[in-house]
Amino acid sequence: MTGEQVIFLIVGAVTLIAGLMVVTVRNLVHAALWLVATLFGVAIVYTLLNAGFLAVVQVVVYIGAIAILFIFAVMLTRRQAAETGASVNPNWLVGAVMSVLTFAGLVYLLQTWSGFSKQAAAIPSGFDAINQLGNALTSPTGYVLPFEVASVLLLAALVGAVYLAFNKK
Amino acid sequence: MNFWNDPLKVAADWLTGIFTGWGMPSVGANVLVAFLGVLMLITILMVIDIFLVWIERKVVARFQDRLGPNRVGPFGLIQPFADIIKLMIKEDTTPDGADKVVYNIAPLLSMMSVLILWAVVPLAPVMLGVDLNAGVLFIIAAGSIGTLSIIMAGWSSNNKFSVIGAFRQVAVMVSFEIPMLAVLLIPTIFSGSMGMNAIIQSQDIWFIFLSPLAALIFLIAAIAELGRAPFDLAEGESELVSGYNIEYSGMKFGMFYAGELLHAFTFGGFWAIMFFGGYRFFGLEKVSPFLAIVIILFKALLGYWVIMWVKYTVMRIRIDQMLAFNWKFLTPVAFVLVMVTALMNALLRGAPSWLFITGMLLSNVIVAWVSMEFVRSAARQEREKVEGLKQVAEAHH
Numbered sequence: 007m008t009g010e011q012v013i014f015l016i017v018g019a020v021t022l023i024a025g026l027m028v029v030t031v032r033n034l035v036h037a038a039l040w041l042v043a044t045l046f047g048v049a050i051v052y053t054l055l056n057a058g059f060l061a062v063v064q065v066v067v068y069i070g071a072i073a074i075l076f077i078f079a080v081m082l083t084r085r086q087a088a089e090t091g092a093s094v095n096p097n098w099l100v101g102a103v104m105s106v107l108t109f110a111g112l113v114y115l116l117q118t119w120s121g122f123s124k125q126a127a128a129i130p131s132g133f134d135a136i137n138q139l140g141n142a143l144t145s146p147t148g149y150v151l152p153f154e155v156a157s158v159l160l161l162a163a164l165v166g167a168v169y170l171a172f173n174k175k
Numbered sequence: 176m177n178f179w180n181d182p183l184k185v186a187a188d189w190l191t192g193i194f195t196g197w198g199m200p201s202v203g204a205n206v207l208v209a210f211l212g213v214l215m216l217i218t219i220l221m222v223i224d225i226f227l228v229w230i231e232r233k234v235v236a237r238f239q240d241r242l243g244p245n246r247v248g249p250f251g252l253i254q255p256f257a258d259i260i261k262l263m264i265k266e267d268t269t270p271d272g273a274d275k276v277v278y279n280i281a282p283l284l285s286m287m288s289v290l291i292l293w294a295v296v297p298l299a300p301v302m303l304g305v306d307l308n309a310g311v312l313f314i315i316a317a318g319s320i321g322t323l324s325i326i327m328a329g330w331s332s333n334n335k336f337s338v339i340g341a342f343r344q345v346a347v348m349v350s351f352e353i354p355m356l357a358v359l360l361i362p363t364i365f366s367g368s369m370g371m372n373a374i375i376q377s378q379d380i381w382f383i384f385l386s387p388l389a390a391l392i393f394l395i396a397a398i399a400e401l402g403r404a405p406f407d408l409a410e411g412e413s414e415l416v417s418g419y420n421i422e423y424s425g426m427k428f429g430m431f432y433a434g435e436l437l438h439a440f441t442f443g444g445f446w447a448i449m450f451f452g453g454y455r456f457f458g459l460e461k462v463s464p465f466l467a468i469v470i471i472l473f474k475a476l477l478g479y480w481v482i483m484w485v486k487y488t489v490m491r492i493r494i495d496q497m498l499a500f501n502w503k504f505l506t507p508v509a510f511v512l513v514m515v516t517a518l519m520n521a522l523l524r525g526a527p528s529w530l531f532i533t534g535m536l537l538s539n540v541i542v543a544w545v546s547m548e549f550v551r552s553a554a555r556q557e558r559e560k561v562e563g564l565k566q567v568a569e570a571h572h
Contacts, residue, residue, distance in 0.1 A: 009202055009206075035274075035277075035330060036274075036277075039277065039327070042323060058307060058308065058309055059308065059309040059312070062307075062309045062312045062313050062316045063309075063312065065316035065319060065320070066312060066315050066316045066319055069316075069319050069320070069323065070315065070316065070318070070319025070322060070323075070349075070352065071319075071349070073323070074319070074322055074323065074326065074345060074349060077326055077330075078326075078342075078345070081330060081338070081342075134308060135308070136308050136309065136369060
């Protein structure tokens with residue numbers, strides 16, 4: 007086992023445990039903090055995949071904005087941060103079976119892929135991932151259309167949020 | 176390759192040689208050497224941090240026409256050590272009903288979010304932690320960990336004042352992240368890279384001369400991010416006692432305090448890296464890496480001094496003023512400036528350097544002037560509204 011694999015296994019285990027804690031802890035603020043730990047674990051996985059830019063963006067967007075927003079919402083809307091009701095509903099067994107089946111299906115699909123058991127090729131020196139990403143997102147032969155559609159969608163969400171919050175006189 | 180040209184690499188090679196000589200596998204030796212390097216950097220930073228306490232107290236004393244610490248040691252230089260001993264032996268209190276784990280992690284995260292910034296700071300052309308190609312974004316990412324630490328501290332203390340202080344501070348930090356990220360794109364546009372070292376290397380002309388407005392916006396956003404006056408409404412002694420860190424005592428409070436000072440110093444350093452050429456100073460950095468370190472530390476101290484100058488000169492603003500200033504003025508100006516700079520950069524790409532500088536400078540002046548005109552007309556309307564109301568009120572009497 008290489009050092010990278012050891013790190014991946016540790017990070018993966020911590021991320022999974024943190025993800026499990028998100029849905030099982032009673033205290034909602036704790037759940038949000040465990041979510042932060044999960045997202046951080048995902049960022050480390052990005053780093054292991056040589057996607058440093060995505061890792062940093064993951065921290066900026068998901069931890070810096072979304073998790074903080076969650077914590078704000080919990081603190082501003084609840085007097086008691088802890089949940090008192092039952093933490094599972096009667097459908098938990100169906101849910102568990104479905105998720106196990108989905109995971110098994112994904113593993114099966116991946117196993118039929120030829121690259122499943124191969125080692126990743128080494129990245130050539132001087133390879134600039136950010137440049138490649140920027141070119142791909144803005145070139146007409148790349149992903150400029152999905153990129154622009156996504157920005158229009160975000161703009162629409164922004165306008166909608168402002169409209170809802172606007173105080174009609 | 177000798178020690179004086181590339182000290183870190185020579186030292187690392189020497190240490191790796193020793194460790195592998197003891198029969199350690201080379202991967203393990205490399206990891207251990209990297210770990211020792213990080214430990215050395217953090218130790219040096221913490222020692223600098225001790226003296227920052229002294230510098231801060233001396234400078235504020237000068238601004239307020241006092242002497243500052245002057246009893247313990249020459250010029251009061253040993254005062255910070257006395258402070259640290261005091262902090263260490265103070266009782267470590269935890270408030271009733273505090274969330275103990277979160278309460279204890281928060282100061283660590285706060286300090287960590289500052290120290291992690293130094294991973295991307297190039298101290299000399301050959302002395303840097305990592306030359307991350309997303310270095311500019313890394314600053315913002317580390318800032319969001321700082322935001323998290325503050326909200327954790329405020330919430331876990333089980334104190335209304337600390338929660339309100341944390342809310343205010345987080346509102347400031349989340350808001351001012353946006354203009355900061357926008358103006359950080361301007362050095363990126365000029366240098367064509369997000370890496371710190373590449374940004375410094377491309378500053379044959381300091382970027383402050385190309386885009387003084389961006390430097391100013393970065394300074395304002397940095398001061399807000401630090402939570403220093405005029406954006407220290409999270410501390411608001413008169414209303415909130417001390418903000419998010421009320422309940423902390425001893426060294427846990429010390430972590431927040433030392434973290435804040437080191438953060439200010441670090442942002443002075445980033446100001447220097449982004450707009451004042453970092454370790455470059457008329458080719459002196461090529462003479463020796465040690466000279467380059469002296470240059471960047473000097474520039475960082477100058478930036479830190481400007482931040483202190485602002486802190487001890489202006490007064491605190493209210494939260495609604497802060498939000499209006501950021502969302503209605505600073506953010507639009509920053510975005511317009513980024514667009515104008517990108518456009519001018521594309522237009523003037525092949526131009527001679529005097530034309531490039533003049534064009535950039537002129538576009539900055541025009542953006543600043545137009546935005547000031549907008550502010551002036553908004554202020555005039557506001558004034559007319561208030562004065563109109565006054566006249567109506569007087570007419571009724």
